[in-house]
Amino acid sequence: MTAAAGFCPRCGSGLAGPPPTVCPACAYQLYVNARPTASLVVLDGQGRFLALRRAMEPMAGLWETPGGFCDGFEHPRDAAVREGREELGVEVRLGDLIGMYVGTYEFQGELLPVLDCFYFATLDVAAIRLDPAESSDMTWFDLAAPPKMAFSTMDAALVDAYRVQESLLSAK
Numbered sequence: 001m002t003a004a005a006g007f008c009p010r011c012g013s014g015l016a017g018p019p020p021t022v023c024p025a026c027a028y029q030l031y032v033n034a035r036p037t038a039s040l041v042v043l044d045g046q047g048r049f050l051a052l053r054r055a056m057e058p059m060a061g062l063w064e065t066p067g068g069f070c071d072g073f074e075h076p077r078d079a080a081v082r083e084g085r086e087e088l089g090v091e092v093r094l095g096d097l098i099g100m101y102v103g104t105y106e107f108q109g110e111l112l113p114v115l116d117c118f119y120f121a122t123l124d125v126a127a128i129r130l131d132p133a134e135s136s137d138m139t140w141f142d143l144a145a146p147p148k149m150a151f152s153t154m155d156a157a158l159v160d161a162y163r164v165q166e167s168l169l170s171a172k
């Protein structure tokens with residue numbers, strides 16, 4: 001199942017096919033683009049990153065990095081800080097962008113394209129207070145050997161994050 005819109009969001013007429021398409025009744029041009037998200041690779045200074053166990057579907061029970069969708073016109077950097085505040089209860093210190101990855105996210109019975117933006121971050125570990133609605137558990141994993149994460153974009157970002165960290169270390 002892909003992102004399919006059966007009806008025009010402007011006038012409600014039936015559409016001939018999935019986006020990109022043009023409404024036959026009102027000529028509204030319907031596109032579906034990747035929706036931006038922001039996620040945090042929180043490092044502890046000992047080569048480990050913070051993982052949360054998802055409490056919500058999709059992928060409940062699997063490990064994830066903290067993060068979520070950008071609101072409206074929100075910049076991913078701002079969303080990353082806000083998500084840190086909401087999911088971890090702390091003000092994160094945001095680092096460099098690790099990369100952007102296109103993935104899929106199941107929502108309301110559709111597989112939506114997402115553009116996941118990952119940032120390095122550090123924080124005051126003792127101050128973490130998980131939101132039980134979002135996360136049932138937290139742990140630290142070795143960045144060199146992460147487990148399979150809830151989403152493939154997280155797997156890819158962690159590989160790149162490890163590469164960046166290694167190149168920083170070897171440059172010292």
Ligand SMILES: [Zn+2]
Nearest residue numbers: 008011023026
């Ligand atoms: Zn229409």
